Amino acid sequence: MPGSSPHLQGQTTHIVEKVGTPALMMNKRTIREKYQEFRDQFKGARVYYALKANPHPGIVQLLQELGCEFEISSLGELESLLQLKVPTQGIISGNPVKERAFVERAHVSGIDLFAFDSYAEIDKLAECAPGSRVTVRLTVPNDGSEWPLSNKFGVESEDAADLLVRASARGLRPVGITFHVGSQCTKAATWAKAIDKSRIVWELAADRGIQLHLLNVGGGFPIEYLRPVPSTAEIAEVIHESVARAFPGGVDLAIAPGRALVGEAGILAATVIAKAVRDSKPWIYLDVGVFNGLMESVGGIKYRILTPRDGPPIQCVLAGPSCDSFDVISTEAEVPHLEVGDRIHIMSAGAYTTAYASQFDGFHIPAIHYTE
C-alpha cells in the first residue's frame, strides 16, 4: 500500500505533532518515483502534469526540476506557473472551453498548443491566439472510469474532422487529437478503443488535406485507494500496442496524468473531533470533511484509513466537521474503535483533495507539508 511504510508514517506523525491537523503531507520521493515510472513507460512521449489535481507550488517546483511539463485550464493556473518561472514552451492548454482573457494571456506568454471542440472556440482562438497549434478533443468511451468526462467535452469523429478543417481555414494549425478516458480509469482497454477512434479522425482529416502528428492520450491513470488497480506498465503496454497498430507511421505521443503523479504521494492527517451513535450506528466526526478536502468521497472514492488503534474494524459513518448534512465522507467506513482526539491517516489523498477544498463553515483547508 502506497505511503504505509513505517518510515513515512513516522515522518508524517512527527510533522503533524508540530503543525496539527488537518494537514496534507506530500511525499517527494513518491512523486519522483511516479514521474520516473511514467518516463520509463512512455519513452519519447511528452509528460504534462494536469495541474488541477494539486496545484501546490512545491509540487510544481519538484516536477519542473524533474523535467515534467504542465497542462492547464485557466488564467489562474497560468499565473501561478508564470510566478514559479515555468517556461511557457512546456505548458499546454487542455481545457476545450476557455475564457478569452486566458487565451489572450496564454498566447502573449508563448503558449502555443490549445485543445478545442467547438466552432465558437475556433473563433476565439483565431482572434486571441492567431496561428496557434490546436488539437481537437474527441469523445471516447469512458468504460471503467470513476468520473466519466465524456458528456461535458468532446465531439464525435466526423465533427472532429470538420472542426480541424475549419480551424485550418481560420489560420490555426491543427496538429492532433486529444481525448480523456475519464478519471481513475481502471480498464486499460478503454485507451485502446479511444486510440482506434482517434485513427478514424486522423484519416478523415488526412482525406481533407490535414496532416496530424500529435496524439494526446490524456490522463485517467488510476491510483490505489482501497482496491488494486492496473499498473502504469500494464496500461502503457496497451497504449503502445494500440498506437503501433492504429498508426503504423508513428505519432508524437503525449500524456497528461494528474492524479497518478501525486495522489499516492499524499497522506491527509486528520483528528477525530467527536463521536455519536445515531440509529444504532456509530458516527465518527473528523476535522476534515467533504468541503475542506474530501469532496471526491461524494463521487465514490473510498479512502484507506490508517489509525493508531488495533482491534477489529467496526462499520461506521465517517463525517466531516461542518453543520451540513452533505458533509458525510462515507456511510460504510471500516475502522477500529476510535476515541476523540485520535489522529488518523487518510491514504492516497494527494490529488483532488485540497484542490477542491473550500473554507465552508469556517473550517480551514489542510495546509500542505512535504516529507522526503
Add this chain to the structure above:
Amino acid sequence: MPGSSPHLQGQTTHIVEKVGTPALMMNKRTIREKYQEFRDQFKGARVYYALKANPHPGIVQLLQELGCEFEISSLGELESLLQLKVPTQGIISGNPVKERAFVERAHVSGIDLFAFDSYAEIDKLAECAPGSRVTVRLTVPNDGSEWPLSNKFGVESEDAADLLVRASARGLRPVGITFHVGSQCTKAATWAKAIDKSRIVWELAADRGIQLHLLNVGGGFPIEYLRPVPSTAEIAEVIHESVARAFPGGVDLAIAPGRALVGEAGILAATVIAKAVRDSKPWIYLDVGVFNGLMESVGGIKYRILTPRDGPPIQCVLAGPSCDSFDVISTEAEVPHLEVGDRIHIMSAGAYTTAYASQFDGFHIPAIHYTE
C-alpha cells in the same frame, strides 16, 4: 421577483462593468428588509444569523448594526466575528459536534450557549466550557426541505431527555431544545411537527427535574428561486400558533435564519465564456460553476437567470468553466439565445454560493460587492 427591479439591475450592471465577472453583488437594502421582516414576524424572539450561509465581513457588519446576533460552528467563524468586534454575548454555537479548540476558545471569549446531541460532546463541554448553558439538538421531520439535515445531527425524544439529565449531572446548565427542519423548507407544517415533538422532550425533562425555557426553532426558512415559497409571515404564524398550543406557559423563542436573511439579496453576475452543441443540445459555459459558486445546483437548486437578450427561452445545458464533468450547473436551464461575452445575472445567489466556493482548476471565487 427579488432583485429584479430596474434600479437594482442598473446598479449591478454599472459595478460589474468596472469589476468584471464573476462577482456577487449583495444588496444592503434587501438584507435590511429581510432582517426587519424576521424582527416583525418574531417579536420578542432572538434572531441569530447562521453565519455559514455567507460569512462576508460586510454582511456581518450590516447585520450587527441592525441588532442581529450570530450562530456559528467553528473556530474559523469565531475568529472572524471576534476580528469584527462582534460581542460574544450575541453569539451562540449551533453545531452539535465541535472541535475542542473551538469550545475552549469560545468559552474563554464569553460564549455561553452550545448545542449538543451526544455523550462525547457532554464530556467535551464539561471539560472545555464548564458551567455553560446547553441546548439539545432534537431530530425532527424534514418534510418539504431541499436539504434534509436530520440524518447527520439530532437525537430522538427519550435520548434527548437522557442527554439533558446527563449534562446537568456534569455541571452544565441545560436550558432548552434546538432543531432544524432542513434547509429551504417549504412546508410550514414541518415546524409545527417539530414544536410538538419538542414539547415531549420538554415534559420528559421536567419529569426528571430539568426545567427548560429556550426553544430554538433554527433556520430552514425558504427563499424564492424559480418557484414561489411560503412567506416568512405564513411560517411565523404556524410557529407562533404551535408554540402557544404546545407551551401554554411560554418559551424563550430563538430563530437562526441563514439563507433567508441574505439569499435574495445576492445577484451573481457571470459571463458566457463559450458555447457548443453536444448531442444536438446547446451547451452554455459560464465563468462561474459548481466549484466557484454554484455548488448548491448539484443539490437541486435551480436559479432564475436574467439575461440581456429577448427572445424565446431555449432549453440548454448550463456548465461551469472548469475541466471537470461534475461542473454542470443545470441540464435543463431555459434561457434566450446567448452569445459568448454576454453578461447574465443569477438571482437569489446571496447564500451558500461563495460560502461553498473553492478555487478549483484556477477559477477565482467571485468577489463580493455591495449595492444600496
